[in-house]
Every structure is written in C-alpha cells, then in structure tokens.
Amino acid sequence: MLRGPKRLLTDFQPIEGPQVWRNWAGTVESKVEQIPRPLTEEQLGNAVLNAPAPLRPVGSGHSFTPLVATTGTILDLSAFSGLIDHNEAECTATIGAGTKLCDLTRMLAGLGQALPNMGDIDQQSVAGALATATHGSGLTLGAYHTQLRAIHFVDGCGKKRVFEASRDQEMINATGVGLGIFGAVTAVTMQNVPSYNLRRKRTMLPITATLDSFESLMSRHRSTEIFIVPFARHALVQMLDKTDNLGDYSATAEDEAGIATLKTLRNYLKSFPTIRRMLISHAMAKLSDEEHVGEWMKIYVTDRQSKFNETEYHLPFEEGALALTEIIKLIETRFRQIYFPIEVRTVKRDDFWLSPFYGRDTCSIAVHHGAGEDYSAFFRAAEAIFRRRGGRPHWGKLHTMTAADLAAVYPRFNDAMEVRREMDPEGRFVSPYLSKLLGIAL
Ligand SMILES: Cc1cc2nc3c(=O)[nH]c(=O)nc-3n(C[C@H](O)[C@H](O)[C@H](O)COP(=O)(O)OP(=O)(O)OC[C@H]3O[C@@H](n4cnc5c(N)ncnc54)[C@H](O)[C@@H]3O)c2cc1C
Known part of the structure; x- marks a missing residue:
C-alpha cells in the first residue's frame, strides 16, 4: 500500500513521493516511497540515515534480477556523474x-x-x-x-x-x-x-568445427564471441584484434534485423523443425565474411533494441564446449520456441570475492527468451546444465541460486558477508530479495 508523499529529506532536490520504478526489461516493478537524487555525499549520507529502508541504489536499471527492487527508497545516483x-x-x-x-x-x-x-x-x-x-x-x-x-x-x-x-x-x-x-x-x-583501434572480423562456421576448435578459437584472438543460432548448424564467430589501421565503423541495427527474421521463422515453422533448419542453415551458409575497422568503443558496442529476458552462467573454461553441446540439444529437442542466438564469451580470472570469475578463466554462456513470453521452463532446464558444470550466475541476469548454493561456488562468500556486516550493520541496504539471495537475516 502506498502512503501519502513524504518530506523526510529536507536538504536536497528533488524530493519525491511514492513512485513506480521498472527495470529495462519491464519485468521488475517496485512501488517505492521515494526516489531521491542526492547531489552531494553529505546529502547521500543523510538519505542513507533517514530515508525509508530498504535502500537500493539504481544505475540504468538494466539488470534482469530484482537487485534494485524495494518498497522503501531507490537512491538515484545519476548526479554523481562525470x-x-x-x-x-x-x-x-x-x-x-x-x-x-x-x-x-x-x-x-x-x-x-x-x-x-x-x-x-x-x-x-x-x-x-x-x-x-x-x-x-x-x-x-x-x-x-x-x-x-x-x-x-x-x-x-x-x-x-x-x-x-x-x-x-x-x-x-x-x-x-x-x-x-x-x-x-x-x-x-x-x-x-x-586509445586504440580494433579490427572486427565476422565469419560463419559449422557448429561441429566451432566446438571442435573451441579452445583455439577463443584464445587465438584478443576477443572472440560466438553466437550459435538455434536450428542453423552454424555459428557466427566474431573476432576482435587491435590494429594500427584507421576506420570509421559504427554499430548498425543489422543484428536486430537478423533476430526479427529468426523470430518470424520460429513463428511459422515451430512445428516443422526440418524445414526451419533447412531454411536457416541455407541462409547462414551463404552469408559472406565481414571485416570492419573502427575506434574501440564503436566496435564493441551494438545496437540492442528488442526486449528480451536472459540468463547467463559463468563456467570453468574447460566446461564451455561441453555445456554448449547440451544447451544446443536442449533447445532443438525440447524448447523449439527459442530463436535468439546463444551468446558465448570468455573472461579472464580475477580475485574479487564476489566476482563470478574468481580464481578461474571462464566461459560465459547466455541464453535469451523473447520479452512477454514465458521463459521459466527453458531457463530452469538451462540452469540445471550450467549448475551441473560448476557455473556461477551473472548477478544481473535471471537465476534461481540462493545463499547456500552461492556459498558453495564462491570461496570468499562468507568473508564478503562479514565485510558487508561491518559496512552496513543495520542492513539499511538489504531488501527481501537480497536477504534471500545472500542469506542475510532481516
Ligand atoms: C540489453 C542489455 C545488454 C547487456 N549486456 C551485457 C553484457 O554485454 N555483459 C554483461 O556482463 N552484462 C550485460 N548486461 C547486464 C548489465 O550490464 C548488468 O545488469 C548491469 O548491472 C546493469 O547496469 P545498470 O547501471 O543498469 O545497473 P542497475 O541494474 O541499475 O543496478 C545493478 C546493481 O548495481 C547496484 N548499483 C547501481 N548503482 C550503484 C551505486 N552507485 N552504488 C552501489 N550500487 C549501485 C544496484 O543496487 C544493483 O545491485 C546487459 C543487460 C541488458 C539489458
């Protein structure tokens, strides 16, 4: 139940009353008491002490998980910018x-x-x-x-x-x-x-060749990303390397057009997998290689307009190709409604306590589901594969892990929770979702 506007935080603007906040995908909605936008650290400190809890800082709201959801206060930190x-x-x-x-x-x-x-x-x-x-x-x-x-x-x-x-x-x-x-x-x-320039090469490879040469494909280039298109028997492989050449490439909406075509084929041919496979495989095999050069930020960034839901797990690198084989089979036998490509990336190991890349080089596999469609059965089945192979979920993407699961795959999980207790002893930043996710008593 929303109560009338509150005027607790008297020293910064704007002071907001009850509001509704939604994430990018439109799947998380919060009716909150306030969304204050402090302008200084002092104002922020005042909000932390006085605003209705739970307090949740927000960025751009692009997380699929309800990390920002609260009934208390969402802290808009966009003034801390530049x-x-x-x-x-x-x-x-x-x-x-x-x-x-x-x-x-x-x-x-x-x-x-x-x-x-x-x-x-x-x-x-x-x-x-x-x-x-x-x-x-x-x-x-x-x-x-x-x-x-x-x-x-x-x-x-x-x-x-x-x-x-x-x-x-x-x-x-x-x-x-x-x-x-x-x-x-x-x-x-x-x-x-x-600052540097990048050369982006894109080529189409048969799935078998992609999986057979997975390790060398992923390590031969500075950055390799693989998109496995369901029912295509082919993967789009994107390779990025530094170059001294100049170029002026900028992202286009070409990938969006490809997704729209795959969706149309899914809509008409969901019950005819053989024809769907034939049409997609044929079209993909005929696509020619591409090469572009541009400034670093223009090559990395793509234009994503269509809304989707997503789960992504980070697996030990050596489990990547094995998990992929299982995910492809899962889609093509049990979840034929899937048309989004499976996205495969790698990440170097690090030593951050709550990092999914803690202590191991990683193969990240993401699967998507069109917005407005029920993703739960597919994501659950995909998660079972990822978890069996030691996966850790992307914190911002849909998953069902809770505290005991996380403690088992994050060696420094309990240490991180101890630091949290010291930095937020009253649990001002702990929402019901975070309490369950991380096992923090409210
Ligand atoms: C279209 C799309 C593409 C994506 N692509 C990728 C990708 O390529 N790689 C990838 O790894 N992920 C990707 N993501 C996931 C996304 O990067 C993460 O979910 C990220 O956290 C979103 O950033 P945000 O600013 O929207 O944060 P929000 O979703 O607003 O918040 C995320 C978390 O950050 C916390 N937070 C925000 N600001 C602060 C602050 N000032 N102080 C403390 N905590 C704060 C929030 O409380 C919350 O816990 C993608 C998501 C979408 C929707």
Whole structure:
C-alpha cells in the first residue's frame, strides 16, 4: 500500500513521493516511497540515515534480477556523474559512479584513454556495471571491475569510505563487485589503457568445427564471441584484434534485423523443425565474411533494441564446449520456441570475492527468451546444465541460486558477508530479495 508523499529529506532536490520504478526489461516493478537524487555525499549520507529502508541504489536499471527492487527508497545516483580527475602518466581516470558507459567512453576518448574491453552495450552506469561484474569477451581481458584502483562509498552508517589500491587492495577485492550491499558508490578510479583501434572480423562456421576448435578459437584472438543460432548448424564467430589501421565503423541495427527474421521463422515453422533448419542453415551458409575497422568503443558496442529476458552462467573454461553441446540439444529437442542466438564469451580470472570469475578463466554462456513470453521452463532446464558444470550466475541476469548454493561456488562468500556486516550493520541496504539471495537475516 502506498502512503501519502513524504518530506523526510529536507536538504536536497528533488524530493519525491511514492513512485513506480521498472527495470529495462519491464519485468521488475517496485512501488517505492521515494526516489531521491542526492547531489552531494553529505546529502547521500543523510538519505542513507533517514530515508525509508530498504535502500537500493539504481544505475540504468538494466539488470534482469530484482537487485534494485524495494518498497522503501531507490537512491538515484545519476548526479554523481562525470570526470573528476585523471592522471595522464598512469592512464587512470576518476569518475562519478553514476556516469553512463556511453558518456564515459566519450570522456576517455577526449583524454586519449580507453577501456581495455567492453560488453555489448554502453547504456549501463559505471557503478551498476561494476556491481554485477559486467563483462565483455577475451581470455586475457578481465571484467570492468578489474580496472578498479579506488572506490568511494557512502556506507550503511552514512559514512564516507575510500578504498585505494595502494593501501586497501583487500577491501577493493571484497567490495568491487558489490551488488549495492556495501553502501552507495559515489566515485571510482579506473586503470585505463591508451586509445586504440580494433579490427572486427565476422565469419560463419559449422557448429561441429566451432566446438571442435573451441579452445583455439577463443584464445587465438584478443576477443572472440560466438553466437550459435538455434536450428542453423552454424555459428557466427566474431573476432576482435587491435590494429594500427584507421576506420570509421559504427554499430548498425543489422543484428536486430537478423533476430526479427529468426523470430518470424520460429513463428511459422515451430512445428516443422526440418524445414526451419533447412531454411536457416541455407541462409547462414551463404552469408559472406565481414571485416570492419573502427575506434574501440564503436566496435564493441551494438545496437540492442528488442526486449528480451536472459540468463547467463559463468563456467570453468574447460566446461564451455561441453555445456554448449547440451544447451544446443536442449533447445532443438525440447524448447523449439527459442530463436535468439546463444551468446558465448570468455573472461579472464580475477580475485574479487564476489566476482563470478574468481580464481578461474571462464566461459560465459547466455541464453535469451523473447520479452512477454514465458521463459521459466527453458531457463530452469538451462540452469540445471550450467549448475551441473560448476557455473556461477551473472548477478544481473535471471537465476534461481540462493545463499547456500552461492556459498558453495564462491570461496570468499562468507568473508564478503562479514565485510558487508561491518559496512552496513543495520542492513539499511538489504531488501527481501537480497536477504534471500545472500542469506542475510532481516
Ligand atoms: C540489453 C542489455 C545488454 C547487456 N549486456 C551485457 C553484457 O554485454 N555483459 C554483461 O556482463 N552484462 C550485460 N548486461 C547486464 C548489465 O550490464 C548488468 O545488469 C548491469 O548491472 C546493469 O547496469 P545498470 O547501471 O543498469 O545497473 P542497475 O541494474 O541499475 O543496478 C545493478 C546493481 O548495481 C547496484 N548499483 C547501481 N548503482 C550503484 C551505486 N552507485 N552504488 C552501489 N550500487 C549501485 C544496484 O543496487 C544493483 O545491485 C546487459 C543487460 C541488458 C539489458
């Protein structure tokens, strides 16, 4: 039940009354008492102490899981945005945590700096991307959080906390993939690299060849991403490497058109898998190779418009090809409604306590389901395969793991929970979802 507008937080604007918040996919909805947008750390500290709990910081709302959901207060941190400082010699930049990745890439380009890697889109906030271990692909490339050199928090007691790599590496490892449970992040310093250009090659390979040469395909290039199209017997393989050549490639909506075609074929031929397979295989085998060169951020980022739901698991690298074989079979025998390509990436191991890449090089496999369609049976069946092979779920993508499951696959899980207790002793940032997910008593 929503109550009348509250005016608790008297010293910052705008002060909001009850509101409805929804995530990008439209699948998580929260009726909250307030969505304040503090402008300073002092105002944020005041909100942390006084606003109705549970408090949940929000970035761009691109997570599929209800990490931001609450009946209390959603903290809008978009005012903590922009470039704060940079160090040319060390190639680092300190930025507001609410900065969107698309704005960050423009800022870094102006400094001659670059992110070493990126995921599929640039709409997330920096803090949101770090909090869920958002990643791109590449066996020698870590996820965004591995670039962290400093993190500025306002913790659950409303107190400013700054962790710097030179003296607090352990706390950065503990809180860097933070799920918004250690407090609100206001700024971060990131280790960047000098600006560079990328060559993107795309080629079509038969599934058998793709799986047989999986390891070399994934390690031969700086970044390889594989899209396995259901019923196609082919995979689209995308390979990125640095180049000194110049180019002006920018993302187009071509991938969206491909998805629309696959959906149409699914709609008409769901009961005729042989014809569906013949048409898709034939069309894909005829696609010619592509090559483009462009600035780093323009090559990484794609244009994703159609809405979907997604689950993604991070598996020990050596389990990747085996799990894929099972997932392809699952779709083609039991879940013929699936038309989205299976997305396969790799991520370098790291030592962040809540990172799904903790201590192991990873093969990440993502499956999607069209928005508005019931995904539960398919995702459950896919999850069973991923979990049997030691998978850890993407924090921002749909999964059913809870505290005991997580503690079994995250060696530093309990240590991270101890740090959480110290930083937020009253559990101001703990929502019912997080309580169940992480086993935190409310
Ligand atoms: C179209 C699409 C494409 C995607 N592509 C990829 C991809 O290529 N690779 C990948 O790994 N993931 C991908 N994702 C998942 C996405 O990157 C993550 O879910 C990410 O967390 C979203 O960032 P956000 O800013 O929207 O954060 P939100 O969803 O708003 O929040 C995520 C988490 O961050 C916390 N948080 C946000 N701001 C703060 C803050 N200031 N302080 C403390 N905690 C904070 C929230 O409380 C929450 O726990 C994709 C999602 C979509 C919808």
